[in-house]
Amino acid sequence: MADFGFFLKKARTINLSHADMRKTEQLLNAVPSYKRCISCGGCTASCSARQFTDFNIRKAHLYFKRGQYDRLEEELQKCMLCGKCMLVCPRGVNLRSLIINMRQILSNTTEILA
Numbered sequence: 214m215a216d217f218g219f220f221l222k223k224a225r226t227i228n229l230s231h232a233d234m235r236k237t238e239q240l241l242n243a244v245p246s247y248k249r250c251i252s253c254g255g256c257t258a259s260c261s262a263r264q265f266t267d268f269n270i271r272k273a274h275l276y277f278k279r280g281q282y283d284r285l286e287e288e289l290q291k292c293m294l295c296g297k298c299m300l301v302c303p304r305g306v307n308l309r310s311l312i313i314n315m316r317q318i319l320s321n322t323t324e325i326l327a
């Protein structure tokens with residue numbers, strides 16, 4: 214096969230009907246501005262932590278929204294809470310609060326699942 218210098222990833226299917234959305238609902242109640250997110254990626258493009266790590270804040274909040282929490286708690290520790298992403302967000306999402314709440318919700322699993 215010819216080498217074009219890139220490859221196409223296999224398509225992924227996520228069945229949201231089977232996902233537990235309780236944590237997402239809790240996050241949306243705590244940070245209502247997140248409902249306005251359009252997943253544009255502006256936050257990732259401006260992220261200070263991204264200059265030193267592979268942290269991707271858009272991916273992190275998108276995975277949380279979909280109920281995919283694998284290694285997310287660890288990933289969110291890369292954020293320095295500098296707030297730079299909030300300055301560029303075209304939808305006025307309160308990203309610092311979003312990150313703090315995601316961390317809190319993930320560390321309080323037993324309380325949420327009760």
Ligand code: SF4
Pocket residue numbers: 249250251252253254255256257271301302303304305306308
């Ligand atoms: S910049 Fe704002 S609207 Fe764009 S992905 Fe980030 S949080 Fe969502």
Ligand code: SF4
Pocket residue numbers: 259260261262263270291292293294295296297298299308309312
């Ligand atoms: S608050 Fe966190 S996610 Fe936002 S720019 Fe700073 S390090 Fe990146």
